[in-house]
Amino acid sequence: xxxxxxxxxxxxxxxxxxxxxxxxxxxxxxxxxxxxxxxxxxxxxxxxxxxxxxxxxxxxxxxxxxxxxxxxxxxxxxxxxxxxxxxxxxxxxxxxxxxxxxxxxxxxxxxxxxxxxxxxxxxxxxxxxxxxxxxxxxxxxxxxxxxxxxxxxxxxxxxxxxxxxxxxxxxxxxxxxxxxxxxxxxxxxxxxxxxxxxxxxxxxxxxxxxxxxxxxxxxxxxxxxxxxxxxxxxxxxxxxxxxxxxxxxxxxxxxxxxxxxxxxxxxxxxxxxxxxxxxxxxxxxxxxxxxxxxxx
Numbered sequence: 001x002x003x004x005x006x007x008x009x010x011x012x013x014x015x016x017x018x019x020x021x022x023x024x025x026x027x028x029x030x031x032x033x034x035x036x037x038x039x040x041x042x043x044x045x046x047x048x049x050x051x052x053x054x055x056x057x058x059x060x061x062x063x064x065x066x067x068x069x070x071x072x073x074x075x076x077x078x079x080x081x082x083x084x085x086x087x088x089x090x091x092x093x094x095x096x097x098x099x100x101x102x103x104x105x106x107x108x109x110x111x112x113x114x115x116x117x118x119x120x121x122x123x124x125x126x127x128x129x130x131x132x133x134x135x136x137x138x139x140x141x142x143x144x145x146x147x148x149x150x151x152x153x154x155x156x157x158x159x160x161x162x163x164x165x166x167x168x169x170x171x172x173x174x175x176x177x178x179x180x181x182x183x184x185x186x187x188x189x190x191x192x193x194x195x196x197x198x199x200x201x202x203x204x205x206x207x208x209x210x211x212x213x214x215x216x217x218x219x220x221x222x223x224x225x226x227x228x229x230x231x232x233x234x235x236x237x238x239x240x241x242x243x244x245x246x247x248x249x250x251x252x253x254x255x256x257x258x259x260x261x262x263x264x265x266x267x268x269x270x271x272x273x274x275x276x277x278x279x280x281x282x283x284x285x286x287x288x289x290x291x292x293x294x295x296x
Contacts, residue, residue: 026045111135115131136174201270231285
């Protein structure tokens with residue numbers, strides 16, 4: 001970038017930003033903005049800047065023309081400045097997007113911590129659950145409304161839609177769980193031990209089935225899906241893990257339902273089903289990633 005070139009040649013001349021700014025009739029902050037790629041000088045300043053630094057404009061811009069040519073054509077100079085301004089605009093936009101995304105992440109983290117605080121300090125179970133639910137619901141809504149910003153999934157409307165559908169599903173599951181719990185605590189919806197197991201079985205089955213259906217439509221990102229050290233670092237590995245997740249969802253649900261109805265230890269069956277559902281795609285994608293990295 002031009003800013004790096006300016007800084008390089010300024011230091012070669014052993015000049016400070018202030019010393020460079022004086023003959024150009026600009027303030028030191030202007031030179032600082034140039035060097036930090038926050039702005040670019042216009043054509044007239046660029047020519048004067050090259051003269052002060054004792055180099056040609058071509059050298060300062062790093063163009064393909066002869067490094068010691070006295071000057072660039074007006075057309076070439078205009079093209080180079082247009083290119084630099086375009087690059088600068090992209091950088092400014094990227095910084096703005098990163099800043100906005102960081103603000104949203106901090107907001108999500110704040111409400112997540114607040115939900116944990118409510119769960120720990122409030123003794124009334126129903127009030128604690130409702131406040132915790134409100135905080136978690138807020139975080140999910142923030143995620144839903146800023147899906148494109150947080151995942152940077154702007155190239156495919158279809159894949160962006162899959163992330164939003166997943167977020168809505170999470171909101172639905174969270175709402176059903178909280179409402180069921182509150183109604184049960186208030187005695188409006190009495191739950192026997194068998195009813196609780198049946199509800200949990202349906203919930204786990206729904207999560208596995210939905211995740212399987214949506215998994216191959218999710219974009220490669222670090223926020224949604226099967227996030228493992230090897231899947232988030234390689235898109236091919238990501239795709240393998242989610243294809244396996246998709247193919248296994250129905251067989252695992254059928255196996256889980258069958259075992260739940262025949263094996264008395266419900267907790268162990270559920271734990272094994274979830275471990276199998278997550279573990280197989282993890283192992284298979286891990287082996288794929290290892291072979292890919294080692295050229296096999």
